[in-house]
Amino acid sequence: MDLLLKPVRLATSKPARQTYLNTVLFMITSAILLGLAVIAYVLFYFNYVPQIGVERVVHLQYGDGPHPYGIASLDSSLVHDQAYDISLSLHVPRSPPNLAAGNFMLSLSLLSPSYTPASTPSSPPSPPTIPSSVILFSTRRPALLTYTSRLISLSSRLLTLPLYLLNLKLESETLHVPMAESLRFGRGAIPAHLLLELQAVAGAQLQVYDARVRFTARFAGLRWVMYNYRFVAAGVFISAFWGVEMLCAGVGWVVIRALFAPKHIKTKKEKMIKEEEEEGTDEDEDKRVKKEEEEEEGLLEEDPDLSDTPRTFPTYGRQAPLRYIPKVKREDIEDENDGVEEQQRQEADDENEDEGVGLRTDSGIGTSFSEGVGGAGLARRRSRGGRVGGGS
Template identity: 40%
Template sequence: MADSEFTDDETEYEGQSSQVVVLDALWAPFRVLFSRTALRIYLNTLLFIGATIFLVGISGIAYGIFYLRFIPTVGVDREVHLQFGDGSPWGTASFESEFVSSQAYDVAVVLDLPRTPSNIDAGNFMIDLTLYSPQTSSVLPTASNSVTPISKSRRPSTLTYSSPLVDLARRMVRLPLYIIGWRREAERLEVPMMEKLAFARGARNLPQNLRLEIESEKKLHIYSARVEFRARFTGLRWFMYRWKITSFVVFSSMFWTVSVTTASVTWLLLNWVLGSAPTSTDEDEIKDEEEQALVKNEPEAEDSGSSSDHVKVKKEEPEDYLGSSLLLQSYAAEGDEGGIGSGLESSETPGMQKRRSHLKEYDI
């Protein structure tokens, strides 16, 4: 009877221990996934992804700023209001910071002239264009203005010749347009004044004012005059201007690569510097690992103790039964039936108490 009780207890304990082993085996992968090292890796990964996305936006903004600073304004136009009176008609205009140093520009003067008999009879006339730096005190043609201009050019021009017959035929064809106001009897002259004009480095070498003068022996009739600057791109500027999307992708990727590389190297250096010295967190982790190791070793010790107690109980069992049998024999020899009953009770009581005490110890 006692052997069966101990066997059941052993079976129950072995079942509980096997359940603990199974649960520990199932929880082991999750323990690794949610350890402090794993959480630190997750945090670093999230920070790296966030920093990467942030650097993508920064790279796009950096390329936009670089494009605006590196690529100048393609076309700069200025209307010149000519002044008529004594002498040739002339006019001035001013610029802001719209030019870039070491960039080639083509400069042209655009005149809108009516085809009047006097303009046709004027024949060739001269166009004089002068660019002045910001330090110029005056652009008026006076003897006191001794400042050297940045650039100066004089070019000839004239209205296009057409015979009277051709001119009459052209007018007859365009007569309806002239009547409704869609066209007018005028000619637009575009006179190239400077080609591949590049300004030296420095704000003082960039033009801020210009002076335009129309020189003719006869009086000219002019509708309007305008000076145009057209940037002539070469090399990298030409590629960035002609292939905007491709250049955006290429240079943004370059900016992003440099930014990510710099951030990664900085992050690794910080981790190396901060990780070289022991911190309180590392000490806490070491203590936690030692405590976990001790907790794992304690059940093994308890298991060994319980098994030894069980062995002792089994060893003491025969002695208990031997003592009870001797008592029964002594009472039987005296021939006292009442004594036999009391002897039986007294003999069974110590044995049962011992077994119960052993069972309690085993349960504890």
């Protein structure tokens, strides 16, 4: 039964529960930080990578000047230090006036934010009244309707007559005219408005269905990688953001644990550090204690006796009285003890010799020899006992 419950005890022990809690907190924190990393990359992408294409419809004004023109607002769609290709799409009918106009000029001007357009569209200013100081860029390009002979034009119309009848095809043409290539704007010099003007020969007036100006960004470097390889760039940048967030979170967690750790944990760590320091200084401590003892012995030997007479001092309670023995007396006692020990060793040697003699000779019982020997031994023992007693 204990073997069956042992895995359960291990799984529900305090270290295991603490591990589970730390794992859950780590996963929750990682998920939150991953979401923040995704949001950070999305914001970074839209702030760093501009729109690939910005298109504005230009509403042309007729009768207010020598040529049709229109002004459109660019807002804040363009960014600085980014190359743009500018093109014009002109949807015109293949009418006799347009075919008779032949070549005509398209003029495009980009105006600075300091320019303020007219408040009412019914009375806009004519192009000549716009000061040159607000013009950041200006370009003119020619345009011409596609030529087709009478026979080809008649045959094409006959073959596509059902489409014309069903209004699925119109007798019109869309001209795509490039106006500028790789145009860059500096910081603080981003255009806020554009001015388009159709300049035809004198006496001719173009008929236009629709006019659109398009800005196409030419990405390079990091912007090109982020736009053309969006998933790869997103994975790399999100992983980098997430790694930095996890690193900062880990450092913050360690700092918080260090600042707000329980006192018993700190005390335990301090004890461990103190024990390690004590183990490392045991030898030095022994040497220091030994040196102090030697110095104390030397001082005691050098200290003179306060009195030559031994004294006894009373104490309180049942404690033994304190005795003072002068230095000279101590030396005499030590000499006497050394002499007693030497005499005891000599007597022990004599007894060993006597025992050896007794074994090699006759016992001598009942004779004067045995009595003399016994008396001598008895006298020797008595004299030894007396000397020992006197020494003690």
